[in-house]
Amino acid sequence: MSGETVLVFSEEAEAIPGLLAAARAAVGPGPGRVELAVLADGGGPAGSAVGGADRVYRLLLPENARHDPELVAVALRRAQEAANPRLTLVASTKRGRETAARLAGATDSAVSTGVASFALEPEGVRIRREVLSGNALGEEVLLGPRPIVAVMLGAPVPAVPPTTPPEIIDVPPPEGAGRIALVERTVKPAGGLRIEAAERIVSVGRGLRKKEDLSLIEELARAMGAVVGCTRPIAAEAGWLSDDHWIGLTGHRVKPRLYVAVGISGAVQHLVGMRESTVVVAINKDPNAPIFAQSDFTVTGDLYTVVPALVRALSGA
Amino acid sequence: MSGPIRLWVAVKHGVDVVLARADRSTGTVAMDRAPRKTSDFDRNAVEEAVRIREKLGGTVTALTVGPPTSKEALRDALALGADEAVLITDPARPDLDGRGVARALAAYARTHPGFDLWFFGEGSTDHFTGTIGPRVAAEIGAPSLSYARRVSVEDGAVLVEREYEHELEKVRAAFPAIITVGQEINQPRVPTFMSTLKASKKEIRSFGPSELGVQPSDWAPLARRDRVFVPEVNRKRQAVSGADPATTARGLVDALRREGVLP
Ligand SMILES: Cc1cc2nc3c(=O)[nH]c(=O)nc-3n(C[C@H](O)[C@H](O)[C@H](O)COP(=O)(O)OP(=O)(O)OC[C@H]3O[C@@H](n4cnc5c(N)ncnc54)[C@H](O)[C@@H]3O)c2cc1C
Ligand SMILES: Nc1ncnc2c1ncn2[C@@H]1O[C@H](COP(=O)(O)O)[C@@H](O)[C@H]1O
Numbered sequence: 001m002s003g004e005t006v007l008v009f010s011e012e013a014e015a016i017p018g019l020l021a022a023a024r025a026a027v028g029p030g031p032g033r034v035e036l037a038v039l040a041d042g043g044g045p046a047g048s049a050v051g052g053a054d055r056v057y058r059l060l061l062p063e064n065a066r067h068d069p070e071l072v073a074v075a076l077r078r079a080q081e082a083a084n085p086r087l088t089l090v091a092s093t094k095r096g097r098e099t100a101a102r103l104a105g106a107t108d109s110a111v112s113t114g115v116a117s118f119a120l121e122p123e124g125v126r127i128r129r130e131v132l133s134g135n136a137l138g139e140e141v142l143l144g145p146r147p148i149v150a151v152m153l154g155a156p157v158p159a160v161p162p163t164t165p166p167e168i169i170d171v172p173p174p175e176g177a178g179r180i181a182l183v184e185r186t187v188k189p190a191g192g193l194r195i196e197a198a199e200r201i202v203s204v205g206r207g208l209r210k211k212e213d214l215s216l217i218e219e220l221a222r223a224m225g226a227v228v229g230c231t232r233p234i235a236a237e238a239g240w241l242s243d244d245h246w247i248g249l250t251g252h253r254v255k256p257r258l259y260v261a262v263g264i265s266g267a268v269q270h271l272v273g274m275r276e277s278t279v280v281v282a283i284n285k286d287p288n289a290p291i292f293a294q295s296d297f298t299v300t301g302d303l304y305t306v307v308p309a310l311v312r313a314l315s316g317a
Numbered sequence: 318m319s320g321p322i323r324l325w326v327a328v329k330h331g332v333d334v335v336l337a338r339a340d341r342s343t344g345t346v347a348m349d350r351a352p353r354k355t356s357d358f359d360r361n362a363v364e365e366a367v368r369i370r371e372k373l374g375g376t377v378t379a380l381t382v383g384p385p386t387s388k389e390a391l392r393d394a395l396a397l398g399a400d401e402a403v404l405i406t407d408p409a410r411p412d413l414d415g416r417g418v419a420r421a422l423a424a425y426a427r428t429h430p431g432f433d434l435w436f437f438g439e440g441s442t443d444h445f446t447g448t449i450g451p452r453v454a455a456e457i458g459a460p461s462l463s464y465a466r467r468v469s470v471e472d473g474a475v476l477v478e479r480e481y482e483h484e485l486e487k488v489r490a491a492f493p494a495i496i497t498v499g500q501e502i503n504q505p506r507v508p509t510f511m512s513t514l515k516a517s518k519k520e521i522r523s524f525g526p527s528e529l530g531v532q533p534s535d536w537a538p539l540a541r542r543d544r545v546f547v548p549e550v551n552r553k554r555q556a557v558s559g560a561d562p563a564t565t566a567r568g569l570v571d572a573l574r575r576e577g578v579l580p
Contacts, residue, residue, distance in 0.1 A: 067486055067488055068460075069451060069461060069463070070454075070455070070460060070461070073455065093481075093482055094447075094463070094464055094481050094482060095481060097446075097447045097448065098447070098451045098461065098463050100448065101446075101447070101448035101449075101450075101451035101452045101455070102451045102452070102454065102455040102461065103455075104416075104448065104452055104455075105419060105451065105452040105453070105454070105455025105456045106455045108416070109539065110416065110539035110540050111415065111416075111446075111448055111452070112446065112540065113446045113447055113448060114445060114446065114447075124541075130445075131443060131444055131445070131545055132332060132334040132337055132346065132443055132545070133334040133442055133443070133445065135334055135337070135547065136337075136339070136346055136545050136546060136547045136548075137545070137546055137547075137548055138444075138542060138544070138545045139542075139543040139544050139545075139546075140540045140541060140542050140543060141540070141541045141543060142539065142540050143538075143539050143540065143541060144539045147539075178460075179459075179460040179490055179491070180460050180462065180488050180489070180490045181488065181489045181490070182486065182487075182488055183476070183486075183487035183488060183489055184486065184487040185484055185485070185486050185487075186484065186485045186486075187483060187484055188483055188484060188485060200578070200579075224579060224580075225579075225580045236501060249445070250499070250500075257578045258573065258578040258579070268334065268335075275548075275550075278578065279573065279576050279578045280552060281569065281573070292554065293550070293552070293554065294550055294552055295552055295553075295554060296552050296553040296554070296555060296576075297553065297555050297556075297557050297569060297572055297573070298554065298555065298556050298557065299556075299557050299558070299565060299569060300556065300558065301562070301565070305562045306562060306565070306566065308562075309562035309563050309565065309566035310566045310569065310570070312563065312566065313563065313566035313567045313569070313570045314570055314579075
C-alpha cells in the first residue's frame with residue numbers, strides 16, 4: 001500500500017532505528033511516510049539525530065516522566081492526532097507494551113503486542129505473534145481506526161544519520177501532574193551482555209547441580225567461542241547467572257548460529273526463546289527430554305562427562 | 318482511605334498451553350474448543366491481594382470475563398483465599414477480544430465503584446499481550462503500576478517496586494490504582510481440601526451487558542483472530558554416540574564443523 005503514514009515511538013532510544021526500519025519496510029517505496037515521536041523529558045535529544053523519519057515529534061514531558069505511562073500515552077496521542085497514521089508502531093518492551101495498552105484504551109483502538117511481523121492490508125493490519133506461551137503462532141487482523149502494534153525487535157541496529165534534517169514539531173506537555181510519583185530509579189547492574197546478538201550460545205539448565213559447576217559450562221563456551229545462556233530457574237530462582245543470560249518467553253530471544261542446550265529439559269517457555277537458532281545441540285541424560293525433538297544433534301549422557309570430553313575434543317586433545 | 322481496603326483481582330480462564338493440541342491434518346489449534354485453566358500469573362495476583370488482606374483486613378474480589386465455564390477460574394481464586402467472585406458474561410459473545418474484556422471490566426468498575434487496588438497478571442498464559450490491566454486503567458482513568466515485584470500498602474496509597482529490562486523503579490500512587498504482577502512477586506499457596514470445598518459453595522455473582530450499562534457494540538471485537546497454528550520444526554534429530562565419551566565428543570565436534578557453525 002502506498003501513501004500511508006506509520007508513526008513510530010519508543011521510550012528507549014536504542015529501539016528507534018529498528019522501529020524506523022520496520023516502519024519503512026511496511027510503507028514500502030513511494031509516497032509512504034514514516035514519522036517519529038520521541039520523549040523530550042530531559043533524557044537528551046534522542047531521535048532527532050536519527051535518519052529515516054520524515055518528521056519528528058518531540059513530546060515535551062516533565063523531567064524524567066517515563067515512569068508514568070499515562071503521561072506518555074497522553075503525549076503520544078497528540079502526536080498520533082497530528083500524524084493521523086495508518087499504524088502506530090512501538091517496541092514490544094515492557095514500557096512499550098504498557099504505553100501501547102494505555103493509548104489503545106484512551107482511543108478505543110485495536111492493539112497487539114509481542115508482534116513478530118505485520119503488514120498493512122486494505123482491511124486492516126495483519127499481524128503474526130506467538131500465542132500459547134510460544135507453542136503456536138497466531139494470525140490476527142487489527143480492525144478499526146488507529147491500530148497500535150508493539151513489535152519484537154532483535155538485536156539493536158545502528159542509527160544512520162539523517163540525509164536531510166527532518167521537520168521537528170514540539171508537542172506541548174500535558175496539563176496537570178501525573179498520578180504516579182517516582183521514588184527511585186536504578187539502572188540494573190548488567191554485565192553489558194547482549195545475548196541477542198551472540199553467534200554461538202552454550203546454555204545451561206537445572207541439570208547443573210551447583211553454582212561452582214558453572215565453570216564447566218564457561219569452559220565449554222570459551223572453547224566454542226560462545227557466550228553462556230541459561231533457563232529461567234538458573235537466573236530467576238537460583239540466581240547463579242544474571243538476567244542478561246536468561247533465554248525464553250520471559251527472558252531474551254536469541255537466534256545464534258549454534259545453540260548448545262546442556263541439562264535443559266526443553267519447556268515450551270524456554271524453546272520459544274531459542275527456536276530461531278540455526279543449529280541446535282542438546283546434551284541431556286534423559287533420552288525422552290522434549291528438547292531432543294527440537295534439536296539437530298543430540299547426545300544422551302551425563303553432562304558431567306560429556307562437557308569435559310567436548311572441551312578436550314575442541315582443544316584437540 | 319475510608320473503611321477496610323477493597324482489593325480486586327482480574328483472573329482469566331485461558332487456554333491450557335500444555336494440553337492444547339493442534340489438529341494433525343491442518344496444524345491449527347481450535348482455541349474455542351481447547352481445554353482451559355486459570356492463567357498462571359493470575360494466581361500470583363490473587364496471592365498478593367490475599368496477603369494484603371491477611372495483614373490489613375478488607376475484602377478480596379475476583380473478577381472474570383468469559384462464558385459460564387470460566388467460573389472455574391473464580392473457584393480457583395476463592396480456593397486461594399478470595400472472599401467474593403464476579404462473573405461478567407455475554408451469552409451473545411462468549412469469547413471477547415482484548416478490547417471487549419477491558420471494556421467489560423471497566424464497565425463493571427464504573428457501575429460498582431469502590432476498589433482501592435486492582436491486581437492483574439502481567440500477561441496471560443495463552444495470549445500474553447500484557448495489555449488488559451493498563452487498558453482498563455486508561456478506560457477508567459486510574460494510574461497503572463505494572464511489572465510489580467513488591468507491593469506495600471501505605472495510608473491510602475501504594476508503593477510498588479518494579480522491574481524493567483534494564484532498570485528498577487520504585488513508584489507511588491494514591492488509591493485507586495491498578496497493579497500488574499508476574500511470577501516473581503510471590504509463591505502462590507496451594508489450596509487445601511477445606512479451602513477448595515468452601516470455595517465450591519460460595520456464591521458467584523453474574524453480570525451481563527444490560528446490568529453494566531453496556532451496548533453490544535461496546536464489546537464488538539476490534540481484532541479478528543484468523544488462525545492459531547503450530548509452526549513446523551525441521552530439526553535433524555541426529556543422535557551422536559560413540560564407544561566412549563571422547564569418541565562421542567569428537568563425533569559432535571566433527572558434525573558441527575561440517576555444519577560450519579564452529580570457528
Ligand atoms: C509464565 C511462565 C514463563 C516462563 N518463562 C521462562 C523463560 O523465559 N525461560 C525458561 O527457561 N523457562 C521459563 N519458564 C519455566 C519453564 O516452564 C521451565 O520450568 C524451565 O524452562 C525449566 O528449566 P530447566 O530445563 O533448566 O529445568 P528442568 O525442567 O528441571 O530440566 C532439567 C533437565 O536437566 C536434565 N539433567 C539433569 N541432570 C543432568 C545431568 N547430570 N546431565 C545431563 N542432563 C541432566 C534433566 O533430564 C532435565 O531434562 C516459564 C514458566 C512459566 C509458567
Ligand atoms: N477474560 C478475562 N477476564 C478477567 N481478567 C482477564 C481476562 N483476560 C485477561 N485478564 C487479565 O489481564 C491480564 C493480562 O492479560 P493479557 O493482556 O491477555 O496478557 C491477565 O493476567 C488477567 O489478570
